[in-house]
Amino acid sequence: MAYDHNIWILMVITVFSSCNVYGEILTHCGDEKISVGDSHSLSCSDLPSDISNGINVFHDGDIIISCNKDNKTCTSTDAGRYTLISPHTEFLNFTITSIQSTDAGKYICADSASKPDEGTSKFCTLEVQEDGLKDGEIAGIVIGTIVLLLFVVLISYALIMKKCVIPKRGG
Known part of the structure; x- marks a missing residue:
């Protein structure tokens, strides 16, 4: 180049x-x-x-x-x-x-x-140079943050549900 x-x-x-x-x-x-x-x-x-x-x-x-x-x-x-x-x-x-x-x-x-x-x-x-982020960059960051938060919530929910399962007694 x-x-x-x-x-x-x-x-x-x-x-x-x-x-x-x-x-x-x-x-x-x-x-x-x-x-x-x-x-x-x-x-x-x-x-x-x-x-x-x-x-x-x-x-x-x-x-x-x-x-x-x-x-x-x-x-x-x-x-x-x-x-x-x-x-x-x-x-x-x-x-x-x-x-x-x-x-x-x-x-x-x-x-x-x-x-x-x-x-x-x-x-x-x-x-x-333009200061700050462009609209597309801001939208990408917002969407990425929302996806990350949803992922964390789903993982947390799965872990909580796993701990709340009542094991069967006796057999």
């Missing part, structure tokens, strides 16, 4: 600060704002074949995260500013577990191994 044409990077960005002041990080890769603590999907498609170093995430013009498309891992270029959990799925996914609060409100972008043009990205777009 070739990942050169469709690479999804799921970013969960969380800003920790002592005052619980949370900011926003904007993106060069689309019109969507990255709200701190929300999940976003960064889709990179039609990547040129000469991209060999993978996908980099830029912050204010600096590379802060580098993702290797071959071994599917992402690493922070400055562990003091950004800490990551990677990999945690089969794709180039990572979770930013902390950043400096002074980085909030600045731009973040993912593109090829070279610095992207100011304000644009040739290959990557950002989409906000």
